[in-house]
Amino acid sequence: MAIIPGILPPSLENWQLIEWAWRFFPLFTAVQWLTDWYPQGKTSSSSRLNIPGKWAWFTMEAPGFIILLYIMFTLPTKLGIAELPWGNWAMAGMFTIHYLYRAIAAPLFLNPSMSPIHLLVWFFALAWQFANAISLGGWLAGYGPITAYDWKGQLYLAEIGMIIWGWSLLGNIYHDDDLREIRRAAARRQKREAEKSGQPEEGVDKVYMLPKNGLFQFVLYAHYFCEWMEWAGFWMVGGWNCTPARSFLLNEIATMLPRALQGRRWYVEKFGADKVGNRKAVIPGLL
Numbered sequence: 658m659a660i661i662p663g664i665l666p667p668s669l670e671n672w673q674l675i676e677w678a679w680r681f682f683p684l685f686t687a688v689q690w691l692t693d694w695y696p697q698g699k700t701s702s703s704s705r706l707n708i709p710g711k712w713a714w715f716t717m718e719a720p721g722f723i724i725l726l727y728i729m730f731t732l733p734t735k736l737g738i739a740e741l742p743w744g745n746w747a748m749a750g751m752f753t754i755h756y757l758y759r760a761i762a763a764p765l766f767l768n769p770s771m772s773p774i775h776l777l778v779w780f781f782a783l784a785w786q787f788a789n790a791i792s793l794g795g796w797l798a799g800y801g802p803i804t805a806y807d808w809k810g811q812l813y814l815a816e817i818g819m820i821i822w823g824w825s826l827l828g829n830i831y832h833d834d835d836l837r838e839i840r841r842a843a844a845r846r847q848k849r850e851a852e853k854s855g856q857p858e859e860g861v862d863k864v865y866m867l868p869k870n871g872l873f874q875f876v877l878y879a880h881y882f883c884e885w886m887e888w889a890g891f892w893m894v895g896g897w898n899c900t901p902a903r904s905f906l907l908n909e910i911a912t913m914l915p916r917a918l919q920g921r922r923w924y925v926e927k928f929g930a931d932k933v934g935n936r937k938a939v940i941p942g943l944l
């Protein structure tokens with residue numbers, strides 16, 4: 658049963674329209690180059706429209722993999738496809754694994770705290786997930802390759818892509834945890850001081866330090882770089898002609914690059930240019 662007729666799961670015509678329009682998303686991110694206002698994370702601000710960070714992140718990120726899996730399990734039957742090939746399910750699995758970590762494990766179980774997220778950021782991030790999941794889900798569930806033969810010439814590139822994806826996911830998790838340790842250490846220190854003084858703990862929502870391990874020695878947003886490499890590997894698995902995977906990668910870069918450059922300016926302002934040093938924003942030695 659369709660949740661939204663013609664959209665979930667998508668008809669061919671609607672999927673083609675969404676997939677085509679999704680390619681032009683970077684045009685809408687141009688506004689990020691014009692302002693440093695970004696009410697999320699380290700640049701969040703007090704607002705009546707804020708949503709608690711952990712639940713905002715969970716509710717805006719989790720719909721992506723849920724929608725993709727829903728399309729994978731419903732669209733093939735509608736199209737009369739008895740069984741999808743291994744490559745389709747491999748890519749769906751890669752996407753799901755990433756978001757099980759990113760949307761559920763990280764915010765709800767691993768992060769010591771998260772700054773509030775403005776309702777506007779939450780809404781656009783949720784819309785982003787809907788568009789991306791429909792674009793990828795339609796391609797994987799019947800509007801892209803539908804037989805093992807369709808993957809025949811893609812095997813070696815897919816294997817390389819899976820390796821890049823896997824190592825990059827581990828790098829993403831490693832650098833995320835390095836950021837978490839900053840707040841875990843601050844929480845431990847506050848707890849010790851509170852026990853000595855009898856005063857309540859201040860909380861670590863706004864505790865920030867310059868990260869320094871792994872690729873953080875060279876860039877301030879190493880976790881962004883690792884995530885881009887993840888989705889570059891994902892694109893390789895689907896093949897260079899997999900336009901939904903290509904759009905996914907390019908749209909992530911278009912969204913996250915101005916955020917990283919803005920973040921570097923924030924680090925320089927907060928800690929000083931001398932402490933930031935020659936570290937770039939997100940691409941080692943380049944940007």
